[in-house]
Amino acid sequence: MALTPVLTAHWDDPNSFEITSYKKHGGYVALKNSLKMTPDEVIGIVKDSGLRGRGGAGFPTGMKWSFVPQNDGKAHYLVVNADESEPGACKDIPLMLANPHALVEGIAIGSYAIRANHAFIYIRGEVPHAIRRVMNAVEQAYADGFLGKNIQGSGFNLDVVVHAGAGAYICGEETALLDSLEGRRGQPRLKPPFPAVAGLYASPTVVNNAETLASVPSIILNGADWFKSMGTEKSPGFKLFAVSGHVKRPGIYEAALGTPMSELLDYAGGMRKGSKLKFWIPGGSSVPMLTPEHIDIPMSYEDLSAAGTMLGTGTPMMFDHTTSVVKAVTRWLEFYKHESCGKCTPCREGTYWITGVLEKFEHGKGKEEELTIINDVCGQIAGRSFCALGDAAATPFPGAMKYFADEFLQATKTSADASFPPSATTIFEKAGV
Amino acid sequence: MSIKTITEEDIKTLETLAAKYPVRRSALLPMLHYVQSIQGMVSPAGIQVCARVLDLTPAEVAAVATFYTMFKRFPMGKHHIGVCTNTLCALLGGDELWKQLTNILGIGHDETTADGLFTLERIECQAACTVAPVVTVNWEFMDSMNPKAVRELIEKLKMGAPVQSTRGVQITSIADSGKVFAGINDGKYAESPLADDSMLAGLRVAKERKMSAPTGKGTK
Numbered sequence: 001m002a003l004t005p006v007l008t009a010h011w012d013d014p015n016s017f018e019i020t021s022y023k024k025h026g027g028y029v030a031l032k033n034s035l036k037m038t039p040d041e042v043i044g045i046v047k048d049s050g051l052r053g054r055g056g057a058g059f060p061t062g063m064k065w066s067f068v069p070q071n072d073g074k075a076h077y078l079v080v081n082a083d084e085s086e087p088g089a090c091k092d093i094p095l096m097l098a099n100p101h102a103l104v105e106g107i108a109i110g111s112y113a114i115r116a117n118h119a120f121i122y123i124r125g126e127v128p129h130a131i132r133r134v135m136n137a138v139e140q141a142y143a144d145g146f147l148g149k150n151i152q153g154s155g156f157n158l159d160v161v162v163h164a165g166a167g168a169y170i171c172g173e174e175t176a177l178l179d180s181l182e183g184r185r186g187q188p189r190l191k192p193p194f195p196a197v198a199g200l201y202a203s204p205t206v207v208n209n210a211e212t213l214a215s216v217p218s219i220i221l222n223g224a225d226w227f228k229s230m231g232t233e234k235s236p237g238f239k240l241f242a243v244s245g246h247v248k249r250p251g252i253y254e255a256a257l258g259t260p261m262s263e264l265l266d267y268a269g270g271m272r273k274g275s276k277l278k279f280w281i282p283g284g285s286s287v288p289m290l291t292p293e294h295i296d297i298p299m300s301y302e303d304l305s306a307a308g309t310m311l312g313t314g315t316p317m318m319f320d321h322t323t324s325v326v327k328a329v330t331r332w333l334e335f336y337k338h339e340s341c342g343k344c345t346p347c348r349e350g351t352y353w354i355t356g357v358l359e360k361f362e363h364g365k366g367k368e369e370e371l372t373i374i375n376d377v378c379g380q381i382a383g384r385s386f387c388a389l390g391d392a393a394a395t396p397f398p399g400a401m402k403y404f405a406d407e408f409l410q411a412t413k414t415s416a417d418a419s420f421p422p423s424a425t426t427i428f429e430k431a432g433v
Numbered sequence: 434m435s436i437k438t439i440t441e442e443d444i445k446t447l448e449t450l451a452a453k454y455p456v457r458r459s460a461l462l463p464m465l466h467y468v469q470s471i472q473g474m475v476s477p478a479g480i481q482v483c484a485r486v487l488d489l490t491p492a493e494v495a496a497v498a499t500f501y502t503m504f505k506r507f508p509m510g511k512h513h514i515g516v517c518t519n520t521l522c523a524l525l526g527g528d529e530l531w532k533q534l535t536n537i538l539g540i541g542h543d544e545t546t547a548d549g550l551f552t553l554e555r556i557e558c559q560a561a562c563t564v565a566p567v568v569t570v571n572w573e574f575m576d577s578m579n580p581k582a583v584r585e586l587i588e589k590l591k592m593g594a595p596v597q598s599t600r601g602v603q604i605t606s607i608a609d610s611g612k613v614f615a616g617i618n619d620g621k622y623a624e625s626p627l628a629d630d631s632m633l634a635g636l637r638v639a640k641e642r643k644m645s646a647p648t649g650k651g652t653k
């Protein structure tokens with residue numbers, strides 16, 4: 001396995017975000033090629049490539065596109081999920097900052113394939129830098145005739161609107177995102193009907209993650225076989241891995257899927273000086289944690305799932321021996337409590353109660369029998385809520401208990417800060433300078 | 434602090450936002466961002482105006498405004514300061530920076546200094562974990578912060594000295610950021626610094642070790 005810069009290949013260009021730079025490296029040729037094919041041929045190539053969603057669920061993109069009913073006389077919509085908010089995930093925002101045109105071209109190709117004349121880029125609100133770059137890229141693409149009316153003389157029309165959210169993790173869930181985009185509270189909808197049948201404005205809609213769409217132009221340009229020459233059979237292609245935490249060089253590492261975590265960690269310079277890996281999370285706080293014994297696991301959908309976790313967003317967080325697992329888990333639960341939209345009782349109430357009990361453990365005041373209670377409550381949330389936020393909230397605690405039960409027992413006597421002094425966990429030289 | 438009135442001119446802007454969407458209600462979030470950028474908060478008057486433009490009831494608009502954390506029901510100061518205290522940032526130093534900022538500014542979560550200069554907020558994951566710990570000023574990122582940098586940041590902002598965000602633009606005010614959230618392009622896209630060390634980390638290693646993606650028929 002190796003690093004395979006495709007999306008990141010030209011990020012060191014001084015103007016990587018400008019259309020001139022993007023076109024210099026073959027940008028928008030894939031769109032021109034696509035417009036010479038039928039929409040179904042485009043879907044066929046993406047299907048053949050085996051591209052799977054990069055937002056977390058890993059659903060095959062070509063298949064998702066093919067679910068949109070054809071010739072139904074209804075307006076179709078393509079909606080980009082750029083609401084990157086998963087704790088640990090930080091790959092879509094840098095992508096939009098450095099290479100927004102790959103996303104815009106992917107949107108144009110995807111919209112053509114699903115016969116949509118309207119696309120929306122839903123970017124989380126709190127990232128003005130990324131919003132500006134994407135707004136500019138969209139304007140440049142209009143000016144060059146890659147968006148708008150009769151694109152490149154093909155007769156295909158496409159309007160793209162850049163839309164900012166307003167601070168709600170739940171809007172990363174596709175149906176909540178659609179409600180939010182309709183100007184409502186971002187609360188998930190019951191499925192079915194799936195968005196492919198009744199999505200935005202009750203019309204057929206495809207919701208794709210930003211990195212997924214940005215990966216499409218290179219597939220059209222170089223072919224499905226080229227894409228499949230990277231990665232594994234079930235996880236083909238390249239992926240942006242954002243490695244963070246107690247590593248020497250945190251950052252974006254674009255590599256073939258299936259690259260072992262140990263290799264990614266090596267690229268990132270290893271753990272910081274004098275530190276030992278304690279636990280790591282392969283793809284956002286919503287997937288179960290792993291330990292150093294799992295470090296050689298290939299970062300693919302299938303291998304991580306076999307290890308009892310998930311690839312998720314493919315953004316590993318690495319924590320060293322100075323880190324309190326109890327504190328980490330408590331903080332994630334505080335997050336899920338804050339972000340639960342309140343629609344489903346198990347998630348709304350469950351996150352509230354678990355957090356309260358976990359905070360006792362963080363302060364060294366937990367009782368051993370309460371560990372069973374938390375576990376029971378997690379069991380009452382998982383699978384009993386509309387959307388995956390509930391399942392995600394029920395993940396960190398059982399995941400941590402599997403490997404670090406002794407630390408929770410210790411937290412019945414000693415506070416997290418006493419067992420693991422925060423000044424050792426921070427990455428700046430001396431806390432309290 | 435006196436709150437500005439929403440003018441006829443502003444209402445015209447709200448109309449343009451609504452006209453961008455096939456269904457006008459889709460513009461509600463951008464419109465709330467816009468009225469907040471004028472008034473420093475989503476005020477009852479702001480809610481009324483949005484309701485009128487979209488032909489909704491004020492209750493329907495208020496229900497939406499109260500759902501999203503970026504919309505404030507109290508007047509914000511000139512600068513909004515956010516500290517990420519989600520797990521990764523918190524452990525890497527965010528908790529320490531939070532304590533420091535509450536001490537320096539003498540305020541807590543969702544509170545504003547008496548001089549109206551700063552509003553402080555504990556914020557959730559900002560999708561910048563590779564540059565943790567992160568502090569935001571008017572949602573512009575200050576990456577890889579430490580206590581010394583935080584102290585200098587606040588001193589500069591107090592003096593009105595120029596502060597450049599590590600990912601975004603030169604800091605002005607929360608009002609200006611709000612217009613961007615409303616979908617109004619301020620043309621400052623090139624003011625952000627180029628890709629930083631964290632964004633180039635993988636590409637640099639690939640070049641050092643002579644690694645690349647396979648050559649495709651369309652590779653340039």
